[in-house]
Amino acid sequence: KQEVTQIPAALSVPEGENLVLNCSFTDSAIYNLQWFRQDPGKGLTSLLLIQSSQREQTSGRLNASLDKSSGRSTLYIAASQPGDSATYLCAVRTGANNLFFGTGTRLTVIP
Amino acid sequence: EAGVAQSPRYKIIEKRQSVAFWCNPISGHATLYWYQQILGQGPKLLIQFQNNGVVDDSQLPKDRFSAERLKGVDSTLKIQPAKLEDSAVYLCASSTPLAGDYNEQFFGPGTRLTVL
Numbered sequence: 001k002q003e004v005t006q007i008p009a010a011l012s013v014p015e016g017e018n019l020v021l022n023c024s025f026t027d028s029a030i031y032n033l034q035w036f037r038q039d040p041g042k043g044l045t046s047l048l049l050i051q052s053s054q055r056e057q058t059s060g061r062l063n064a065s066l067d068k069s070s071g072r073s074t075l076y077i078a079a080s081q082p083g084d085s086a087t088y089l090c091a092v093r094t095g096a097n098n099l100f101f102g103t104g105t106r107l108t109v110i111p
Numbered sequence: 112e113a114g115v116a117q118s119p120r121y122k123i124i125e126k127r128q129s130v131a132f133w134c135n136p137i138s139g140h141a142t143l144y145w146y147q148q149i150l151g152q153g154p155k156l157l158i159q160f161q162n163n164g165v166v167d168d169s170q171l172p173k174d175r176f177s178a179e180r181l182k183g184v185d186s187t188l189k190i191q192p193a194k195l196e197d198s199a200v201y202l203c204a205s206s207t208p209l210a211g212d213y214n215e216q217f218f219g220p221g222t223r224l225t226v227l
Contacts, residue, residue, distance in 0.1 A: 036218075045218075046217070098159070101155070102153050
């Protein structure tokens with residue numbers, strides 16, 4: 001069974017710092033990997049989707065990488081801002097079109 | 112383009128009561144998902160529909176949970192009777208069944224259920 005782990009569980013950084021969030025998964029037979037943002041009391045907003053054939057995706061200050069063979073992904077956030085404070089979830093999609101989610105990293109960017 | 116709509120946004124009930132949640136997916140999205148997200152955990156898939164048929168309900172506690180999507184558009188998730196451990200956010204998502212490995216799911220705002 002696919003298991004997704006995110007480290008660290010919580011992270012606090014001063015504004016302007018670059019940071020990396022980590023995601024690992026046990027079964028490398030995935031179709032794609034998505035990074036989501038979740039604000040308190042809100043649903044999930046998709047940030048980046050990396051297909052299994054890709055190594056990375058970029059959107060603005062966000063860059064996500066995927067190493068399928070080692071079961072790892074990272075989300076890099078450049079020049080962090082207080083508005084980036086949220087919980088970040090990664091999820092891998094298997095052949096059954098299920099999304100298996102990690103438990104998330106709660107990010108706080110301190111002004 | 113309107114997003115995934117869910118109602119109600121919040122619900123508080125006592126244990127052993129019944130509750131129902133409603134979801135309207137993005138127009139044209141044939142696939143609909145219900146997820147349960149317990150506090151501090153990632154969402155867990157409960158059931159997946161393709162049009163009005165069930166694709167996967169292997170993690171749905173069928174003794175108390177039921178879901179339907181009769182006309183292949185909006186969907187209802189019901190819990191009867193509710194237990195304390197059902198307190199969670201219930202998320203609805205939808206996607207288009209595109210060929211290949213690209214199939215992004217779009218999520219609604221969720222319904223936060225508190226069982227007392």
